[in-house]
Amino acid sequence: MTADHAVTIVNGEEIDRWNITQxxxxxxxxxxxxxxxxxxxxxxxxxxxxxxxxxxxxxAHLDAIPQINDYCVQGGICTVTGSTIIDYSQNSSSVExxxxxxxxxxxxxxxxxxxxxxxxxxVMFLDRVFIELLDYDDVIQLGPGVKxxxxxxxxxxxxxxxxxxGLDLHQDQTGITVTIYQSNxxxxxxxxxxxxxxxxxxxxxLASEFLLIITFVLPNLQSSSLVTSSKEQSxxxxxxxxxxxxxxxxxxxxxxxxxxxxxxxxxxGCETQYSEPADDSINxxxxxxxxxxxxxxxxxxxxxxxDPEPYIAACNYTLCHYPDVDGLRCEFLEAYAHAxxxxxxxxxxxxxxxxxxxxxxxxCNDTQCVDHEFCADGINGQIMxxxxxxxxxxxxxxxxxxxxxxxxxxxxxxxxxxxLLEEKGIRYTDLHLNDDSCRGHRDMDHMVTFGxxxxxxCGTVVTANDSVVVYKNTITxxxxxxxxxxxxxxxxxxxxxxxxxxxxxxxFKIRDNSVFQQVESELWNYTLKIKAxxxxxxxxxxxxxxxxKLNQRVWVHLISEGLDENLVSLVTTSxxxxxxxxxxxxxxxxxxxxxxxxxxxxxxxxxxxxxGVSNSFSFNMFHFTGGSYEVYLHCQVELCPNQNVACQPxxxxxxxxxxxxxxxxxxxxxSTALISMSWTN
Numbered sequence: 001m002t003a004d005h006a007v008t009i010v011n012g013e014e015i016d017r018w019n020i021t022q023x024x025x026x027x028x029x030x031x032x033x034x035x036x037x038x039x040x041x042x043x044x045x046x047x048x049x050x051x052x053x054x055x056x057x058x059x060a061h062l063d064a065i066p067q068i069n070d071y072c073v074q075g076g077i078c079t080v081t082g083s084t085i086i087d088y089s090q091n092s093s094s095v096e097x098x099x100x101x102x103x104x105x106x107x108x109x110x111x112x113x114x115x116x117x118x119x120x121x122x123v124m125f126l127d128r129v130f131i132e133l134l135d136y137d138d139v140i141q142l143g144p145g146v147k148x149x150x151x152x153x154x155x156x157x158x159x160x161x162x163x164x165x166g167l168d169l170h171q172d173q174t175g176i177t178v179t180i181y182q183s184n185x186x187x188x189x190x191x192x193x194x195x196x197x198x199x200x201x202x203x204x205x206l207a208s209e210f211l212l213i214i215t216f217v218l219p220n221l222q223s224s225s226l227v228t229s230s231k232e233q234s235x236x237x238x239x240x241x242x243x244x245x246x247x248x249x250x251x252x253x254x255x256x257x258x259x260x261x262x263x264x265x266x267x268x269g270c271e272t273q274y275s276e277p278a279d280d281s282i283n284x285x286x287x288x289x290x291x292x293x294x295x296x297x298x299x300x301x302x303x304x305x306x307d308p309e310p311y312i313a314a315c316n317y318t319l320c321h322y323p324d325v326d327g328l329r330c331e332f333l334e335a336y337a338h339a340x341x342x343x344x345x346x347x348x349x350x351x352x353x354x355x356x357x358x359x360x361x362x363x364c365n366d367t368q369c370v371d372h373e374f375c376a377d378g379i380n381g382q383i384m385x386x387x388x389x390x391x392x393x394x395x396x397x398x399x400x401x402x403x404x405x406x407x408x409x410x411x412x413x414x415x416x417x418x419x420l421l422e423e424k425g426i427r428y429t430d431l432h433l434n435d436d437s438c439r440g441h442r443d444m445d446h447m448v449t450f451g452x453x454x455x456x457x458c459g460t461v462v463t464a465n466d467s468v469v470v471y472k473n474t475i476t477x478x479x480x481x482x483x484x485x486x487x488x489x490x491x492x493x494x495x496x497x498x499x500x501x502x503x504x505x506x507x508f509k510i511r512d513n514s515v516f517q518q519v520e521s522e523l524w525n526y527t528l529k530i531k532a533x534x535x536x537x538x539x540x541x542x543x544x545x546x547x548x549k550l551n552q553r554v555w556v557h558l559i560s561e562g563l564d565e566n567l568v569s570l571v572t573t574s575x576x577x578x579x580x581x582x583x584x585x586x587x588x589x590x591x592x593x594x595x596x597x598x599x600x601x602x603x604x605x606x607x608x609x610x611x612g613v614s615n616s617f618s619f620n621m622f623h624f625t626g627g628s629y630e631v632y633l634h635c636q637v638e639l640c641p642n643q644n645v646a647c648q649p650x651x652x653x654x655x656x657x658x659x660x661x662x663x664x665x666x667x668x669x670x671s672t673a674l675i676s677m678s679w680t681n
Contacts, residue, residue, distance in 0.1 A: 030671035033062040034656040044128065052609070077342055078103060078250030080113050081195040082333040083124040084314035088200075089251035092310040092318060095124050096273055101257060104198055105248045108135045108166075109180055109187060112196060112262045113249075118374045121274035121323045122390040128195050129267050129372075131178060131189060133209030136165040142191040144365040145375050175362045190342070192377070193329075194681055195335045195365030198250055199342050235495035274390065284320040288354070290329060291315035294336050298351035302340035311336040326376040330357035370446050373419045385446070387419035395420060402447075407496035410454040412460070412471055414494050418446030426490050431477035436457025440475075450475060457567040462641035469641060471496040527561040530635065536618070552621045553603075559614040568639045571595055571610040575617065575635040579624040582618075585633040591619050592635075610640060 007017045008030060033040045033056035038048065040056040048054055055063040064478045076088040080103065086092045095101065095115045110132040114125040128143035141149040148169060155162070157171040168179045175192030188199040249260055293299075294308040294315070302308070315332035320330065331361040333355055337348045352358065364375030369385035372392075378384030388393075395417060401424075402416035421428055424597065428448040432439050438458035440448040452458050453475065461472045475492040532542040533555040548554065560570050575592040579584065590598045597604035603620040623631060640647035 006269060018099075022165075025340040031060045032056060033060055035064050035193055037129055056229060076200045077339045078198040079195065079311075079335055079339055080126050080197075081311075081332055082126065082314055082318040083115060084247045084310070084317065085248050086310040086314070089252075090307040090310055091253050092313060093249075094314075095257065095270050096122075097257075098124065098267075098271040099257070100130070100261045100262040102248045102262050103129075103250045104187070104194075106182075108182070109133060110262075111187075111189065111248075111250075112187075112264055112265050113196060116374070117274075117389050118322075118376070119325070119386070119389055120276055121278075121393065122276045122320055123318065125374075126194060129189065129191050131167075131264075132264075133166050133182070138165060140164075140167075140169075140178065140180070142189070142196070143193060144369060145367050146171070146176055146191070146193045146362040147368065148176060170363075173362060174360045190338070192334075192360070194331055195338070197335070197339060197342065260487050276389075279321070279323055281323065282320060284316075287319040287324070288316055290334065291319070293333060293351070293355050296351075296354070298354060299336065299340070299348060301346060301371045302336070302343075302348060304338065305343045306339045308336060311339075313652070327358075327363060330355065333357060334360060369419075371610070373446065378422065384422050385419050386423055387417065392417070392420065401492065405494045405496055407471075407498065411451065412473070412494075413451045413494045415447050415449045416440070416475075416477070416492075418442060418448055421448065424490075426477060431474050431490070433475060436462075446620050454562060454564050454567065457564050460567065460643075462567060462643050463645075464641050469498045471498075473594055502632075528561045528637070529557075529561070531557050531559070533557060538616070548621050550621055550623065553618055554621055555616060555618040555636075556633070557614065557616040558635065561613075563613045563639070565613045565642075566641070567641070568613070569610050569615050569642045570615060571638045571647055571649065572606070572615055572617065573636045573638050575633060577622075578632050578634065579630055583632075587624055589622070589624075591633075596651035606651075 005017060005019045007014055029042065033054075035052075035054055036048065040046070040054055040062075042056055042060050043058050044054065044056045046054050053063075053065040056063075057063075079086040080090055083094045083096065084092050085095070085101075085103070085662070095476055098114075098116050100112050100114045102110060103113050110130075112130040112132070113126055113528070114130070115122065116127040120127055128141060131139070131140040131142070132138070137152055141147075141152075144501075148157060148171070150164065155169065157176075159223075161168050161170040163169075166180060170177045170179075178189040178191075180187040186201050188201065189657070190197045190199070233307055247255070247260055249255060276386055291312045292311050295303075297307060311332050314335075318321045318332070319328060330352075332350065334357065337351065338360070341347055364383055367375050367383045367385065369375050372388050373385040375383060376386050378386070401420045402414065405412055405414045410450060412512050416428070418428060421431075428442055430441050431450075433450055435456075435458040436453075438450065438456065440450045442448045445663055450458075452460055452471070458473060461471070463470045472495045474495065475490075475494070478488045531538075533545065534540040534542060536555055537556050538555060542554065544550065556575075558570065563570070573595050573650055574590070576583075577589045577591065578587065580586045589601075590604060591601060591604045592598065595606070595609055597617070601619070604617060606615070606617040607621075608615040
């Protein structure tokens with residue numbers, strides 16, 4: 001002790017030193033704790049060299065807790081690779097479903113891993129990692145692939161560090177690194193697309209300053225005072241920090257998974273597990289030999305700081321059940337090498353040459369797949385999106401590329417699964433229907449839809465018989481996975497069938513209420529109009545007050561709107577008059593039969609019948625005898641598929657019968673409507 005400071009020494013070791021600046025007397029408390037021959041002052045919280053948490057409280061009571069909390073896992077590493085979680089104590093377990101599980105949790109940070117299947121339904125892989133910053137209400141998503149989303153918005157880091165609230169983001173060719181700053185330690189999360197590693201590093205050695213009260217009598221100091229300094233963190237706070245991590249897999253991988261399931265990032269039914277037959281192509285003996293590389297000399301320097309056995313077990317488990325594709329044979333070796341470098345800042349050299357593994361790289365960087373896809377090495381080594389096994393199971397079992405064609409009204413749509421196309425080396429942009437201008441549209445879920453409607457038939461071939469109408473088209477395109485000379489085109493034929501409806505009637509009577517009205521068909525969704533005119537050019541419509549004299553000529557025009565004239569033609573098959581509104585009751589006078597003018601009525605003239613989507617006819621006005629002066633005109637129409645079929649009635653010859661190239665090649669609409677006009681003389 002000197003005049004200005006004092007030193008406490010126990011067994012030759014300096015325990016404390018403080019300045020004496022106050023008048024006499026001064027007090028310091030020399031009580032403390034001893035553990036494993038080491039001395040600790042009161043109100044001390046620290047970690048010893050063996051990773052044991054030491055707490056010597058204010059009354060010199062000692063708590064020594066070996067390796068159960070993050071404070072004493074200095075440089076501790078938790079690794080998630082494949083379906084395996086290797087915790088800070090180097091114990092491991094595997095996930096067998098598609099749920100989300102908590103890896104790390106404290107009062108300000110939650111880290112959650114989500115697992116999904118790839119090529120097989122029964123083997124899971126780490127798909128993405130969520131980091132919740134509770135103090136900022138932020139959610140950071142890493143993956144799938146190597147993507148960063150902050151609150152569902154993509155962040156382009158561009159290879160440099162970017163500061164965000166409470167953390168730093170960094171991305172390079174090996175993956176993404178997120179550093180989260182805590183009061184007593186930092187959390188570093190590394191993610192490369194298929195492996196995540198969580199590193200804890202201390203930013204402190206002692207959790208608090210401590211209070212000593214020692215009594216000294218110095219000759220020249222007259223007054224006395226109590227020298228104290230307050231703790232920055234109470235022991236209760238630290239103890240809470242120890243226990244709040246217990247419900248997380250990185251601290252105890254053997255926990256019951258239901259206890260650490262995250263419902264915020266999972267989905268209902270994720271617990272369902274699947275089974276598949278074993279893959280006969282897998283040689284587990286060869287796999288085991290490969291995984292044992294981790295016990296080899298190249299990794300010898302790492303064995304003392306990172307146990308290779310859980311990584312070897314993860315490697316064996318996965319590659320004995322899953323084919324050796326997508327870089328898996330190197331994934332577990334890379335995870336171990338990276339854990340070693342994080343643990344002791346040591347780079348393992350030359351092991352990639354022995355194991356035939358490439359330089360580290362972030363897997364599937366810059367490739368964006370959707371939820372039912374996963375990123376992997378595709379044809380010719382390029383990165384592409386494959387269908388997940390569970391999603392694609394039904395399509396593959398039925399040997400299809402999508403759902404059946406949807407046939408509704410006069411429209412047809414066919415949706416193909418984008419990832420199934422990619423797996424066959426087919427670019428959706430190369431595909432088209434019979435009409436080359438009709439291309440597929442890919443939506444945000446990577447589904448490719450081709451559509452046909454009544455305004456654009458896209459080269460659809462339409463045939464009909466007495467019972468059905470058949471629409472046929474073909475999706476055609478290049479198959480880039482094979483030599484063009486041998487496989488010049490990809491072709492997918494599809495068809496739709498519509499039942500032939502009953503023959504329908506369209507009727508009108510003149511000079512009553514209205515001249516015409518529109519009728520919409522539920523099946524074809526088109527409009528059919530009928531209107532009477534006083535001239536052959538259809539310039540003078542018959543109005544409500546138009547006087548029509550006996551034997552005066554009237555032109556009737558039937559018009560359809562919303563039909564593709566390249567697909568169908570409008571055919572007026574028959575028209576007749578009655579003296580009542582009921583088409584099949586009372587006296588009947590035929591004007592058109594079998595699409596042709598009634599041969600016994602010379603005033604009737606039919607024009608453009610079956611040529612397009614409208615036609616007309618004319619006749620001389622008449623009336624029925626027998627006291628009724630009302631005349632109702634009824635017309636029967638058909639829609640005729642006009643591809644490879646002659647829809648125009650051929651009139652003439654002794655019988656003046658209509659003939660068609662294909663008998664029964666017709667289609668008629670199923671809606672009934674009345675358009676009425678009446679007159680009297």
